[in-house]
Structures are given as C-alpha cells and as structure tokens.
Amino acid sequence: MRMLIAGFQKTSFVDYPGQPCAVVFTPYCNMNCVYCHNAHIIKHDAPLIPEEPVLEYLEKRAGLLSAVVISGGEPTLQQNLEAFILRVKTFGYKVKLDTNGTKPQVLLTLLGKNLLDYIAMDVKAPEEKYDVIANSSVDMDSIRRSITVIRNSGIPHEFRMTYAPQLTQEDALETARMVRGCDRFYLQQYRPRNEQDPLAHSPAEVLKTGEAIAREIGNCTVRGLGPEQ
Ligand code: SF4
Structure with a gap:
C-alpha cells in the first residue's frame, strides 16, 4: 500500500536543521487553520502525485541528501506513513516529521520503532483559543499528550x-x-x-x-x- 503524496520538494536546506533534505507533503488535514498556506493540499480533492517516482528519486539522491521531511497537510492521518518511512530508512535517510499533534498514538508507535530522528509540532494557541486558530474542533487531550510524548522522546524536537x-x-x-x-x-x-x-x-x-x-x-x-x- 502506498502513502498518499500531494507535493514533493526535491531539495531544501532549511527544513531539517543542519541537513540537506527533500520534503514530502501529504494531503489532507484535520484542522483548517486561519493562516494555512497549504489550502490546496488539505482539501479532500487535493491532486496527488505517484509515490514510486518520489522513492526512486530519494534512492538515487541518498548520500547527497541526508534527510527526508514529511510534512503536510497532517502526515499522521496517512495510513501508510510507517511503510513509507521504512522504505526511506532503507536508503539511509534521517526522517523528520511535521505534525499538528492530534495523533499522539501514531507518534508513540513511530518513536517506539525508532523511525523518527526529529519531530516538529505546531502549537497553535492557548487552550481557550485553539479552536478559533485551528478553525476546527480540537481534542486538547491529544494535543497535551503529543506534547508530553515529544518532550520525553529523547530525540531532537521543536515546537513552533x-x-x-x-x-x-x-x-x-x-x-x-x-x-x-x-x-x-x-x-x-x-x-x-x-x-x-x-x-x-x-x-x-x-x-x-x-x-x-x-x-x-x-x-x-x-x-x-x-x-x-
Ligand atoms: S495544521 Fe498545518 S496543514 Fe493543517 S490546516 Fe493548520 S496550518 Fe494547514
């Protein structure tokens, strides 16, 4: 099974601290933030690109690029996120995951299998304004749990x-x-x-x-x- 991909940036020097990387954008999000600049990929009819050419490119560039960033949309909504990371890891890449923190169980599973090297989580607002900024109904227990999971993960991380x-x-x-x-x-x-x-x-x-x-x-x-x- 393939992971759904809505965008691919072949090279970036700013998305993984200190590492030249490629960035994969997954479609769909369970938030609809008032400032989202990725509106075109969070919609249900977001155009997709095939996974195989992305993996072929990453395999060829292994050694020149050292990391892959998985961003979105919200990557933890992807059923085949883990399978995609496993493939990317076989090429020798470090993996950074960008997340909005709504799926702590996915983070725990990936961390438990040593599949992540860096996590970046958005924090949107104080609790009472979270729904306003996310423009959706957010389960704050999940957000708090993700924060705890990430802070205790033992891997480099950032909140933004x-x-x-x-x-x-x-x-x-x-x-x-x-x-x-x-x-x-x-x-x-x-x-x-x-x-x-x-x-x-x-x-x-x-x-x-x-x-x-x-x-x-x-x-x-x-x-x-x-x-x-
Ligand atoms: S969480 Fe990120 S991708 Fe999702 S709507 Fe908000 S800014 Fe956009």
Missing part, C-alpha cells in the same frame, strides 16, 4: 507557533508555557494569504514577544520576519 494577529502577547506566552522544557521553541511571523486577511503583528512586536517567551521558558527563536509594515 505562528503569531496570528488574533493572538496577544499573553496568548503567545501561555502557549509557550504549554511546552516548557522543550528543546527549541520557534515563534513564526504570520503571513496574510490575501488582502482580506488581518495584518500581521509588526516585526518589532514579534521580536518583543519572542524575548518575553525566551525569558519565560528559557529559549525562543523568531523566524520568518519580513520588513516593518
């Missing part, structure tokens, strides 16, 4: 939060407190998708919030800052 305009600095701090003790926390600048979307927090505000988070939980890196608006 997009600083949506609907969130205040206190919201960002409360979100960061949920993952206190993590390896790395990234605060990402929000990017409007169109002219109707609300404006982003200014770069100065994002930096100030990043500093407040670093004081609160011990680490925070700001990324994605554009010019002052």
